[in-house]
Amino acid sequence: MKLATLRNGTRDGRLVVVSSDLTRAVAVPEIAPTLLDAIERWSVVEAPLRAKAAQLAAGAAAGAAAGAAAGASAGSEIIAFDAASAMAPLPRCYQWLDGSTFANHGALMESAFDMGIKNEYEQFPLVYQGASDDFLGPCEDVCLPSEADNMDFEGEVAVIVDEVPMGTSREAAGRHIKLLMLVNDISLRGFAAREMKTGFGWVQAKPSTAFSPVAVTPDELGEAWRDGRVHLSLEVERSGAWFGHPHGSEMTFNFFRLIEHTAYSRTLRAGTILGSGTMSNASRSAGSACIAERRAIEMLDQGAVKTPFMRFGERVRLQMRDAAGRSIFGAIDQEYVKS
Amino acid sequence: MKLATLRNGTRDGRLVVVSSDLTRAVAVPEIAPTLLDAIERWSVVEAPLRAKAAQLAAGAAAGAAAGAAAGASAGSEIIAFDAASAMAPLPRCYQWLDGSTFANHGALMESAFDMGIKNEYEQFPLVYQGASDDFLGPCEDVCLPSEADNMDFEGEVAVIVDEVPMGTSREAAGRHIKLLMLVNDISLRGFAAREMKTGFGWVQAKPSTAFSPVAVTPDELGEAWRDGRVHLSLEVERSGAWFGHPHGSEMTFNFFRLIEHTAYSRTLRAGTILGSGTMSNASRSAGSACIAERRAIEMLDQGAVKTPFMRFGERVRLQMRDAAGRSIFGAIDQEYVKS
Numbered sequence: 001m002k003l004a005t006l007r008n009g010t011r012d013g014r015l016v017v018v019s020s021d022l023t024r025a026v027a028v029p030e031i032a033p034t035l036l037d038a039i040e041r042w043s044v045v046e047a048p049l050r051a052k053a054a055q056l057a058a059g060a061a062a063g064a065a066a067g068a069a070a071g072a073s074a075g076s077e078i079i080a081f082d083a084a085s086a087m088a089p090l091p092r093c094y095q096w097l098d099g100s101t102f103a104n105h106g107a108l109m110e111s112a113f114d115m116g117i118k119n120e121y122e123q124f125p126l127v128y129q130g131a132s133d134d135f136l137g138p139c140e141d142v143c144l145p146s147e148a149d150n151m152d153f154e155g156e157v158a159v160i161v162d163e164v165p166m167g168t169s170r171e172a173a174g175r176h177i178k179l180l181m182l183v184n185d186i187s188l189r190g191f192a193a194r195e196m197k198t199g200f201g202w203v204q205a206k207p208s209t210a211f212s213p214v215a216v217t218p219d220e221l222g223e224a225w226r227d228g229r230v231h232l233s234l235e236v237e238r239s240g241a242w243f244g245h246p247h248g249s250e251m252t253f254n255f256f257r258l259i260e261h262t263a264y265s266r267t268l269r270a271g272t273i274l275g276s277g278t279m280s281n282a283s284r285s286a287g288s289a290c291i292a293e294r295r296a297i298e299m300l301d302q303g304a305v306k307t308p309f310m311r312f313g314e315r316v317r318l319q320m321r322d323a324a325g326r327s328i329f330g331a332i333d334q335e336y337v338k339s
Numbered sequence: 340m341k342l343a344t345l346r347n348g349t350r351d352g353r354l355v356v357v358s359s360d361l362t363r364a365v366a367v368p369e370i371a372p373t374l375l376d377a378i379e380r381w382s383v384v385e386a387p388l389r390a391k392a393a394q395l396a397a398g399a400a401a402g403a404a405a406g407a408a409a410g411a412s413a414g415s416e417i418i419a420f421d422a423a424s425a426m427a428p429l430p431r432c433y434q435w436l437d438g439s440t441f442a443n444h445g446a447l448m449e450s451a452f453d454m455g456i457k458n459e460y461e462q463f464p465l466v467y468q469g470a471s472d473d474f475l476g477p478c479e480d481v482c483l484p485s486e487a488d489n490m491d492f493e494g495e496v497a498v499i500v501d502e503v504p505m506g507t508s509r510e511a512a513g514r515h516i517k518l519l520m521l522v523n524d525i526s527l528r529g530f531a532a533r534e535m536k537t538g539f540g541w542v543q544a545k546p547s548t549a550f551s552p553v554a555v556t557p558d559e560l561g562e563a564w565r566d567g568r569v570h571l572s573l574e575v576e577r578s579g580a581w582f583g584h585p586h587g588s589e590m591t592f593n594f595f596r597l598i599e600h601t602a603y604s605r606t607l608r609a610g611t612i613l614g615s616g617t618m619s620n621a622s623r624s625a626g627s628a629c630i631a632e633r634r635a636i637e638m639l640d641q642g643a644v645k646t647p648f649m650r651f652g653e654r655v656r657l658q659m660r661d662a663a664g665r666s667i668f669g670a671i672d673q674e675y676v677k678s
Contacts, residue, residue, distance in 0.1 A: 093433070126537055127539060133608035149604070191604075199536065201541070202540070204600070204603050206604075261542070262543075265488070265544075266473065269350075269473050271472075339505055
């Protein structure tokens with residue numbers, strides 16, 4: 001099942017069920033007006049939402065006209081799905097925790113720039129608390145104050161959980177994962193080093209975060225969702241050019257351990273989003289999912305950084321395809337512009 | 340005007356206007372069902388909420404019976420206000436940013452324990468992003484997994500803002516501050532050093548945060564609210580014994596600068612809470628608003644720490660009085676218990 005949130009003038013938008021091929025959608029106000037409401041009542045709304053998705057799929061099988069008729073008989077209009085009109089699946093939520101679970105990325109950054117970060121990667125996943133009040137839709141402009149702040153992107157996958165009680169173990173964590181998304185964890189590298197050195201984590205370095213057009217239930221990934229990891233490559237393009245295609249299998253700490261770690265001393269309320277951090281592979285041929293990492297590789301392999309950070313007018317595009325080449329989440333496709 | 344949120348079985352509770360002496364309250368469903376809703380429509384709801392507060396005050400002036408009659412004529416029942424039945428004024432919100440704006444506290448911690456933190460206090464306020472999905476009411480138990488994690492409290496003041504556009508200056512920040520509260524920033528010191536060294540900030544070290552029974556508009560503080568600071572002492576008691584009474588005037592970075600700093604690269608949506616961080620004064624006679632600081636002082640002045648962290652069964656009480664000795668926010672009064 002795929003879910004999206006369409007703009008309707010409210011802060012939380014309007015929940016729609018989206019067809020698996022991302023072409024059509026149907027609103028479900030009789031089930032749940034918003035995704036935030038749906039995730040809080042997931043055990044109640046999942047079955048009717050899946051029934052709606054099945055109706056939508058059946059309509060597709062019978063052709064567009066029949067699909068429209070099926071929609072009409074269910075009291076809902078089937079509309080064309082346009083990623084450009086989508087907000088983030090959760091346009092805001094109550095908690096956004098972003099990991100750095102691909103140890104390869106941290107090791108590269110540390111080797112190249114010696115940020116002074118001390119973390120025992122073997123024991124503890126790195127996680128920071130992000131702002132969750134103001135997420136960007138997949139095609140919304142990234143409005144930022146200055147190129148001098150060293151604007152970057154970070155390609156990630158993320159999960160949305162229902163309520164995770166304090167003390168939940170990694171073994172019990174999987175059942176709380178209800179949806180997956182892609183993320184552009186927009187970053188201002190000009191502030192990263194100073195803020196990390198304070199020990200307090202990032203504030204100015206982390207503007208609003210963007211998410212993919214749809215959030216999908218784990219079954220939509222088939223065998224690619226296993227062991228708490230997404231075993232697929234993320235396609236990363238910068239202004240139309242290949243930038244990387246890191247694979248999710250090299251995630252050092254999986255989502256189960258990320259949940260266990262973050263729920264140690266507090267309950268994660270329904271709708272909490274947990275991110276993987278920048279996807280990163282040991283092989284240089286995989287490229288990178290953020291500019292900072294490419295610069296680290298240049299520093300290590302060539303002795304100097306060459307790749308500039310984002311300029312206003314540049315774009316980033318993030319997408320993930322299944323084995324048959326079909327886009328799973330739709331594409332994040334954003335232009336960086338001056339605020 | 341004083342506002343509180345009472346338990347009603349929902350996650351966001353029920354908004355009530357509370358009398359200035361904290362004895363009586365009246366629900367205002369016809370104006371706003373929740374404080375989260377009210378802060379998002381503050382420009383619309385402030386006047387009717389103040390009118391309700393004035394009615395409540397007039398009822399008080401005429402005595403309890405007349406007050407009840409005035410309430411009935413307005414279509415709302417006046418009830419006794421009991422802090423123990425209060426949730427946090429915002430039981431959850433979309434963003435919680437907690438500063439460390441009393442430089443004296445940071446200097447003591449650094450001198451005593453050399454946490455390796457590098458921050459230019461002259462230039463930048465320290466801020467971390469906290470979890471905002473699950474706040475505690477003023478009298479709710481602090482449920483935590485283990486005494487071995489070194490349980491602490493931190494006494495602070497906080498503000499609630501309406502929407503703060505990206506790029507708001509310190510000069511323009513004050514008009515966005517709509518409400519003030521007290522905070523118990525519950526902390527697990529056993530994780531603090533390791534998490535700070537990662538540079539990613541605190542996750543396990545910061546369980547759910549607790550807030551005072553009421554949030555108040557700045558005018559309730561009179562002359563004590565000026566220059567973006569609360570010029571009053573916070574009374575801190577541990578299990579019935581005096582622990583400190585630090586004064587707000589020594590706040591190094593005021594709330595205006597905290598807002599400017601955190602809104603540099605993103606919009607702060609309505610309902611964002613910003614905290615002062617542990618209140619702390621240069622004079623040893625002011626005591627401390629957290630155990631960690633007292634231990635730092637012991638280390639510096641006596642060469643060894645003596646004060647233990649919280650044990651299960653112990654309590655913390657935080658309160659702030661006006662010049663006439665009246666409690667402004669009601670008291671945070673919590674027991675630490677095993678989860």
